[in-house]
Amino acid sequence: MRETVAILDYGSQYTQVIARRVREAGVYCEVFAHDVSAGELTARGVRAVILSGGPASVHEAGAPSIDRTILDAFPVLGICYGMHLMAQVLGGAVAAEGKREYGPAEFESLPPASALFAGLAPRERAWMSHGDSVSRLPQGFHAIARTDRLAAAAMSDGARRFGVQFHPEVAHTPNGTLIIRNFLFNVCGLTGDWTPAAFVEEAIREIEVAVGARHAVCGLSGGVDSAVAAALVARAIGNRLTCVFIDTGMLRKDENREVVAAFGERVPLVVVDASARFLARLAGVVEPEKKRAIIGEEFVRCFEEEAEKLGTAAELLVQGTIYPDVIESKSRDSKTAARIKTHHNVGGLPEDMALGVVEPLRRLFKDEVRRVGAELGLPEDLLWRHPFPGPGLAVRVIGPIDRPSLDMLREADAIFLEELRAAGLYRDVAQAFAVLTSTQSVGVQGDFRTYGRMVALRAVTTDDFMTADWARLPYDLLAKVSARIVNEVPGVNRVVYDVSSKPPATIEWE
Ligand code: XMP
Numbered sequence: 001m002r003e004t005v006a007i008l009d010y011g012s013q014y015t016q017v018i019a020r021r022v023r024e025a026g027v028y029c030e031v032f033a034h035d036v037s038a039g040e041l042t043a044r045g046v047r048a049v050i051l052s053g054g055p056a057s058v059h060e061a062g063a064p065s066i067d068r069t070i071l072d073a074f075p076v077l078g079i080c081y082g083m084h085l086m087a088q089v090l091g092g093a094v095a096a097e098g099k100r101e102y103g104p105a106e107f108e109s110l111p112p113a114s115a116l117f118a119g120l121a122p123r124e125r126a127w128m129s130h131g132d133s134v135s136r137l138p139q140g141f142h143a144i145a146r147t148d149r150l151a152a153a154a155m156s157d158g159a160r161r162f163g164v165q166f167h168p169e170v171a172h173t174p175n176g177t178l179i180i181r182n183f184l185f186n187v188c189g190l191t192g193d194w195t196p197a198a199f200v201e202e203a204i205r206e207i208e209v210a211v212g213a214r215h216a217v218c219g220l221s222g223g224v225d226s227a228v229a230a231a232l233v234a235r236a237i238g239n240r241l242t243c244v245f246i247d248t249g250m251l252r253k254d255e256n257r258e259v260v261a262a263f264g265e266r267v268p269l270v271v272v273d274a275s276a277r278f279l280a281r282l283a284g285v286v287e288p289e290k291k292r293a294i295i296g297e298e299f300v301r302c303f304e305e306e307a308e309k310l311g312t313a314a315e316l317l318v319q320g321t322i323y324p325d326v327i328e329s330k331s332r333d334s335k336t337a338a339r340i341k342t343h344h345n346v347g348g349l350p351e352d353m354a355l356g357v358v359e360p361l362r363r364l365f366k367d368e369v370r371r372v373g374a375e376l377g378l379p380e381d382l383l384w385r386h387p388f389p390g391p392g393l394a395v396r397v398i399g400p401i402d403r404p405s406l407d408m409l410r411e412a413d414a415i416f417l418e419e420l421r422a423a424g425l426y427r428d429v430a431q432a433f434a435v436l437t438s439t440q441s442v443g444v445q446g447d448f449r450t451y452g453r454m455v456a457l458r459a460v461t462t463d464d465f466m467t468a469d470w471a472r473l474p475y476d477l478l479a480k481v482s483a484r485i486v487n488e489v490p491g492v493n494r495v496v497y498d499v500s501s502k503p504p505a506t507i508e509w510e
Contacts, residue, residue, distance in 0.1 A: 010054030051082025083163030249275025
């Protein structure tokens with residue numbers, strides 16, 4: 001059975017980051033609800049447990065707890081709240097400090113040298129974010145680190161159980177990754193057998209079993225996730241997979257051609273030019289949410305029609321759902337989250353379709369999806385492509401949409417991306433695109449007055465797309481892109497660069 005680490009989620013904003021660090025170390029891990037039982041972890045092949053931090057205090061009534069036998073059955077690393085919980089459950093004490101400590105701190109390792117801190121300097125920087133702290137260690141434990149404020153900034157039972165008050169998973173703890181690796185390899189003796197090749201081999205076996213002799217259909221969106229899901233399933237079941245690519249007319253330049261080039265030879269591929277029906281339904285629509293609703297609805301309809309035409313060749317639907325979607329949908333609290341935009345995953349599942357679902361990437365993070373894609377031989381350009389919204393260029397043409405506007409935008413966007421790539425900066429930004437604004441302005445070209453459209457360029461840096469900053473692209477690059485767009489795209493006479501962060505702006509303009 002594959003080495004698995006369980007991360008018990010106590011609600012920390014960093015739970016996913018812990019999971020990523022463990023995976024980056026080459027160890028497979030999964031996030032579990034904190035009330036999982038030791039029995040279930042054993043059944044899932046778990047070899048070690050990490051307890052996340054969290055916003056609660058162990059003193060609160062109803063604070064999240066743990067199946068006590070987990071602390072005896074597995075090596076455990078408790079982080080922040082996880083450390084408090086471990087201390088309390090094992091008979092130590094936790095004090096409410098009255099004042100939160102938030103920010104950088106320095107900790108000092110205490111003798112005897114702990115396996116958790118192998119390779120670290122005697123003093124190291126670490127990120128703190130807590131109110132409570134461990135005031136009395138459980139029997140059998142000793143402090144392995146202290147700070148100016150805390151006598152027990154980290155603790156150990158000298159064998160397999162550790163607690164750290166700080167957050168080794170965040171980048172602000174410079175050697176945090178080493179601490180996590182020490183736990184996985186020095187303490188737990190794991191080997192790090194989680195590689196893209198191993199994943200592909202295992203996933204293929206699982207898909208073969210899940211699909212049996214049936215046929216499957218996959219909606220390609222041009223994005224990374226659906227592409228890798230399709231390539232993986234194709235590897236397992238060959239031409240019993242049919243891919244459907246719906247050209248909504250809202251795609252980027254050459255996207256259609258690139259998908260055919262990447263997939264045409266791998267699997268039976270149905271390319272549907274549905275641009276006319278999408279454009280007809282969008283005629284005159286200005287309101288962004290209405291655009292989204294129409295495209296989402298039309299897409300489902302279109303996809304269903306194609307699936308129906310395939311008949312028995314469409315018994316199962318392949319989807320490119322990835323792990324952050326799974327974790328998020330489990331933990332999302334819709335009561336507190338305000339709806340800013342309705343996100344439609346074009347290529348997503350029509351809710352009431354009578355198809356079984358195959359989601360081979362449900363346990364992968366984005367970077368792992370890319371590495372699996374590379375393992376499957378998908379082109380680099382496709383794997384590193386920036387995310388693209390389901391409604392496509394419809395939310396980047398401000399105001400009413402028609403074919404000439406879309407064509408104008410496609411050209412401007414392609415020039416921007418081409419120059420960004422040529423400057424070697426494409427991978428340095430998370431997303432870059434052009435927007436065709438509804439503003440018209442006066443210009444002069446040659447000896448003539450023009451009255452043309454304004455294109456806005458948007459490029460952002462972000463880790464999670466929840467917040468973002470505008471990318472500080474070099475002026476020379478912007479100058480070149482601007483000159484090319486006004487010269488090469490008829491109808492555009494002005495180019496601006498968007499210098500808004502998110503919040504208060506969003507990444508897309510609509
Ligand atoms: P915003 O504009 O909300 O975008 O800051 C955050 C990220 O989500 C993408 N986005 C979408 N993705 N369907 C999608 O699949 C949508 O309707 C949609 N709207 C925005 C956006 O491109 C950015 O990456």
